[in-house]
Amino acid sequence: MNDLQREYQDLVQADRHLAAGEQRIAEQLALIQRMVEQGYETARAKDLLRLLEETMVAWRDHHQLILDTIARHERALSRPPLADPGPKAP
Template identity: 65%
Template sequence: MTDLQQERDDLIQADRHLAQGERRIADQIALIQWMTMKGYNTAVATDLLRLLEQTLALWQEHRQLILETIARHERSASRPHQDPAPGPEAP
């Protein structure tokens, strides 16, 4: 597998993680709303929500790094390959 293909596979996985993280955050928000309606203390649930949001932000940064790496690989692959300058000829 090439480095470029590995990065593309990593991007797919990062997208999956982001989607799962967004679902977890939505679920946590719904739980906090339910807990509030029932009169429960939501301090720990709110702390967990903040942690989930921070984790999601880190995953988004990681995804951006993967995109930048893919772009570098693609730019490198699209440049014409140049042969090294000829060296001195052997006698």
């Protein structure tokens, strides 16, 4: 497996992590809403929500790094090879 293929695999995994993270945040928001409606203390639930949101920021940054790396690899592959300049003159 080459570097570009590995990056594409990493991108698929990063996409899965982002989707799962969004789902967890939605579930946590729903939980907090139910807790508020039922009169429960929500400080710890909101702390967890903040942590989930911070994690998503890091995962989005990582996702962007993967995209940047893929673009760099693809540019390198699309460049024509450099011509051999031959022996250097004295």
